Amino acid sequence: MARSAAARVAAAPAPTRAQFSIGQVLARLNPDFPELTPSKLRFLEERGLVSPARTESGYRKFSQADLERLRLILSMQRDHYLPLKVIRSYLDELDAGRQPEFPGRPDVALPSMLIAERRFTxxxxxxxxxxxxxxxxxxxxxxxxxxxxxxxxxxxxxxxxxxxxxxxxxxxxHLRTFRAAAERELGLIESALVPIAKRNDASSRAKAAELAREIAAQLEVVRGSLIRTALTRMDG
Structure with missing residues (x-):
């Protein structure tokens, strides 16, 4: 069985040439991920999701493989609302040469690190x-x-x-209430983030963004369970 594009790239040896500065990484990824900032890049490095090389002067240098890995991470966050600990576990499996099941919904195709997200008129x-x-x-x-x-x-x-x-x-x-419910959930998430949001530094902002995704993912679990339970009552 053919391995997915993401698995092939993640498992392949990274190129030895690390050529991109943080600014160059942002220039390449910001068109698809405008929320990406230098502080978020450093945060992803701190969490062990990407490991850029360092020059003798200590500057970060990213390889093409790093860029592809970042594209996958950001796609999994944005499109599937997956928390970093889930993404990290998935990437660890890929790095080990295994073919883990994608942690999003089973009907969603695996995002490729090779192809930028399509845009439609x-x-x-x-x-x-x-x-x-x-x-x-x-x-x-x-x-x-x-x-x-x-x-x-x-x-x-x-x-x-x-x-x-x-x-x-x-x-x-008929689905306008879905939008209203989403706004209420957003208010709930924002309330939970108040202690972190008060610390107005780059690291805290990155942590708040990650925690928001984790809370959203857990709310999705609860919502799905409630709907499945209600359907079971209908079947009964």
Whole structure:
């Protein structure tokens, strides 16, 4: 069985030439990950997810393999809301030459470290999702998809889900409460982060962002359990 692109790259020996400075790494990754900052790069290094080389003067130098690894880490955070400890465990398995199951939802394809996330125009998004322009417009009006000139893979996943829901008579306007619930969860997360947020330094901001993802992941577990329990009662 062929190994995934991510597994092949993660397991392959890293190139000996570490050529990119922090600024060059940001220039290459910020178009897809604008939230990436020097402090977050250092935080990921502190957590052992990436290990750049050092010059004799102590400056960090990143290889192409480091960039690909960072792209995978950031994709797993942004697209699957995975906490760093889960990502670290997954990468450790890849580094050991194993083929672990991707820790996101089983129906989500493994993100590749070789390919940047696709972007879609409005027309491309509608075509790829098998939707109509009206459905996309309704999804944007209901704040289920953010308005944009270019849409990402997550918007495509949401629009595809809305196409399927529409077949069951569920329209975007029926899901406005989802947006309200998400806002309430955000308020809950922000309240939990107040002690860290008061420390207004780069390291604390990076830790707060990571903790926010971990809390969101745990809330997702609870939400999924409640829905499954309710479905079980319906089956009974």
């Amino acid at each position: 409005r027309e491309e998004l509608v075509r790829e999702a098998g939707a109509t322009p009206m459905l996309l417009g309704d999804a944007i009006s209901a704040s289920l998809i953010a308005p944009s000139d270019l849409f990402n893979e997550e918007a495509l996943s949401v629009l595809r889900a809305l196409v399927e829901l529409q077949r069951s008579g569920i329209e975007p306007r």
